[in-house]
Amino acid sequence: MSLFLMAAEPVEGVTQWKFGAVDLYSDILIVALIVVMITLLFSALVVHKAMKSILRVTMPELVREEEAQKRLAKAHGKGKWGRIWNNLLELRPIDEEKDMVIDHEYDGIQELNNPIPTWFNVLFYSTVVFGFAYLLVYHVFGWGLNQDQEYAQELAVAEKAKQEYLAQAANLIDEGSVQFDPAMAPAGKAIFTANCVACHGAAGEGGIGPNLADRFWIHGGEIKDVFKTVKYGVPEKGMVPWEQTLTPGQIAEVSSYILTLRDTNPANAKAPEGVEVKAYESEGASADVAETPADSTVNK
Numbered sequence: 400m401s402l403f404l405m406a407a408e409p410v411e412g413v414t415q416w417k418f419g420a421v422d423l424y425s426d427i428l429i430v431a432l433i434v435v436m437i438t439l440l441f442s443a444l445v446v447h448k449a450m451k452s453i454l455r456v457t458m459p460e461l462v463r464e465e466e467a468q469k470r471l472a473k474a475h476g477k478g479k480w481g482r483i484w485n486n487l488l489e490l491r492p493i494d495e496e497k498d499m500v501i502d503h504e505y506d507g508i509q510e511l512n513n514p515i516p517t518w519f520n521v522l523f524y525s526t527v528v529f530g531f532a533y534l535l536v537y538h539v540f541g542w543g544l545n546q547d548q549e550y551a552q553e554l555a556v557a558e559k560a561k562q563e564y565l566a567q568a569a570n571l572i573d574e575g576s577v578q579f580d581p582a583m584a585p586a587g588k589a590i591f592t593a594n595c596v597a598c599h600g601a602a603g604e605g606g607i608g609p610n611l612a613d614r615f616w617i618h619g620g621e622i623k624d625v626f627k628t629v630k631y632g633v634p635e636k637g638m639v640p641w642e643q644t645l646t647p648g649q650i651a652e653v654s655s656y657i658l659t660l661r662d663t664n665p666a667n668a669k670a671p672e673g674v675e676v677k678a679y680e681s682e683g684a685s686a687d688v689a690e691t692p693a694d695s696t697v698n699k
């Protein structure tokens with residue numbers, strides 16, 4: 400559709416003539432051209448008529464002969480199209496009728512032996528051939544799939560597509576499978592701006608909620624910890640559980656965004672809270688070094 404519209408739009412650099420669009424002179428020119436062409440057409444018609452009348456006066460018998468011939472051809476269906484039509488239907492000319500009469504008669508009613516037209520025979524025999532081929536392909540050799548097999552095949556395809564979809568579906572992510580992905584940060588930033596800035600500050604500097612741009616964490620600073628905190632919240636401390644509001648995919652995005660805030664040193668940063676996490680798994684530390692300190696409770 401848009402392609403169609405684009406094609407209809409005037410091509411740049413090509414002036415399209417429209418009344419009043421260019422200037423008065425081209426308008427006049429175009430109108431004059433149209434008038435000239437119409438005049439030419441008319442004069443041609445007039446000349447044609449005149450020639451005809453001259454012919455009628457000078458050679459009347461020729462004209463009469465021609466007209467008679469035309470009438471005859473029409474009556475016999477011998478015009479070009481008439482011939483094609485007759486051939487297609489295998490219609491015989493009316494004056495061959497006497498050859499086709501079958502030799503019997505009832506109460507003055509005679510029967511003609513009209514052959515079946517070729518097109519009909521071709522159609523008929525091709526259905527026979529098709530039927531035979533169909534029988535062989537589907538029921539004798541089993542080359543084609545019958546309905547049940549087709550159904551099973553489509554089910555298998557759909558099942559595969561479903562599995563692929565489920566495997567990719569971001570929304571199957573949970574705190575066990577979530578991965579830090581910087582590519583998700585822009586989407587996460589939008590979610591953060593819409594939902595979290597009131598308590599955590601526009602740059603994650605903290606406010607009602609803790610500073611998210613430092614290396615100190617109450618509930619752990621790995622992607623899995625952050626995901627868990629955002630998902631289940633810390634209701635008794637005022638951190639909202641987001642699992643009802645955000646999809647798991649969105650929580651993963653916002654969690655990845657939060658991890659990109661680390662060490663950004665925003666203005667008005669809130670004093671660190673919790674335990675400093677010196678080495679992050681994402682920075683190459685092994686899991687047990689980066690483990691959440693024992694005193695921090697993770698709300699479930």
Ligand code: HEC
Pocket residue numbers: 590591594595596597598599607608609611615616617618619625628629633636637638639641653654657672673
């Ligand atoms: C109503 C205010 C409020 C909103 C809105 C809010 N938070 Fe929080 N958040 C808090 C508070 C308060 C805490 C501290 C909880 C505690 O002390 O255990 C917190 C803690 C956190 C923590 C853990 C920080 C740490 O040091 O372990 C993360 C991560 C977090 N919030 C992310 C988010 C995200 C992401 C959003 C938006 C989707 C969000 N928060 C929205 C108030 C809020």
